[in-house]
Amino acid sequence: MTLEIPEVVINRLPVYARALAALALDGETVVSSQTLGERLDVTPAQIRKDLSYFGRFGKQGRGYNVLGLLAKLREILGLDRKWRVCLVGLGRLGQAIAEYGGFEPQGFQIVAIFDSDPASVGKLVNAVHVHDSAELDSFLRQNPVDIGIVAVPAHAAQQVVDRLVNAGIRAILNYAPMTPHVARDVAVRNIDPVLAMQSMTFYIKKAEPSGK
Amino acid sequence: MTLEIPEVVINRLPVYARALAALALDGETVVSSQTLGERLDVTPAQIRKDLSYFGRFGKQGRGYNVLGLLAKLREILGLDRKWRVCLVGLGRLGQAIAEYGGFEPQGFQIVAIFDSDPASVGKLVNAVHVHDSAELDSFLRQNPVDIGIVAVPAHAAQQVVDRLVNAGIRAILNYAPMTPHVARDVAVRNIDPVLAMQSMTFYIKKAEPSGK
């Protein structure tokens, strides 16, 4: 019935939404797929096709109402509500994530932090309580959480992922440098700047001698 | 002649390399596409196909020599040398990046940091000197840098990207929440955990009422 929507399309929608929010701040009220596409390095046809999976949001001859389309996208993506997030791992990376101010304003609220280091347990980080990792399962049973952020060393990550999934979490943002194994109905996104770097070097290695 | 290699393939190679390095640490000397594929949630055929773009590295009936293939991949990707990186932006995020220990061991050496806040300029962060952003262009003219990391606010990011590209940098790791505009021969990778979150919510919004 609901014709399957390609994941690549879903991944682009937040990019569109972000651009629309920026346009709205600039005071733009209407935007065409052409203009939006130039801003995002995407072809106008792709934008129109992506949107057409979900409905007809534009006006021929005019374009899209910026705020209207933004609201639609937010609704489609489920961004019209708050999401409860937990963070596992409070090493260097975990601390940076805990103190990162970018999630909260977008509706992603870190409601609990877990770490296995007794020195951290009990502290407050960015006004969030740090629990012992051992309590992860019991905590999640009592406090529903939607999304888990994994920021533990690679060797511990699969176990953490398993525990999150077993506790019912179906979305995981993974910062550990490994590929987590999860059931098909669990969404995973990996953040790994090193991998990103390592794929770019392929393209610049050819011509760039850089230093002697 | 050198038959164009799809970017998706290039993006997977570092993942393979990472897995091979892990296998090597486990003492494995040989691995089949089957085994590697299970570890990475990739079909064996895809691994073989990807590798076949670059040569014949396996032995029929045996598989791939772990260290041998790893060395090959590192060579293909240009990871068999050090890369000089500069970081622009020393806010919260920039500081976390500067202190992140994951780049150095992979051969990505941050050789300079730039920030526009006079309070930061002149400091040492993780043993790297912090320069005034105004010096960016002159610094790069004298000290070749291969890769730029952008960690400035979105509204300043395009300008920073332009300056980096004008200075000859052809690879950019962008942490700013915007889509940079660059010439076709410049590689860009965007790191945006919020976008990652926002695409996952689409999949979990349906069935998960979470809190009442």
Next chain:
DNA sequence: GTCGCTCCGTTACGGATTTCACAAAGGTGA
């Protein structure tokens, strides 16, 4: 040496995704 099993490299196929191109619709101005 032969059998049997494993597993690579490659080609062919099919599915997924992107791009093209056009009919139809909204808007403007005379």
Next chain:
DNA sequence: TCACCTTTGTGAAATCCGTAACGGAGCGAC
């Protein structure tokens, strides 16, 4: 109202990518 310009939504075509399948090579056992 009509002519003209813009831009959408969408089927069809083209391209890109992943998977299946298979011939043949390596290895071990007997």
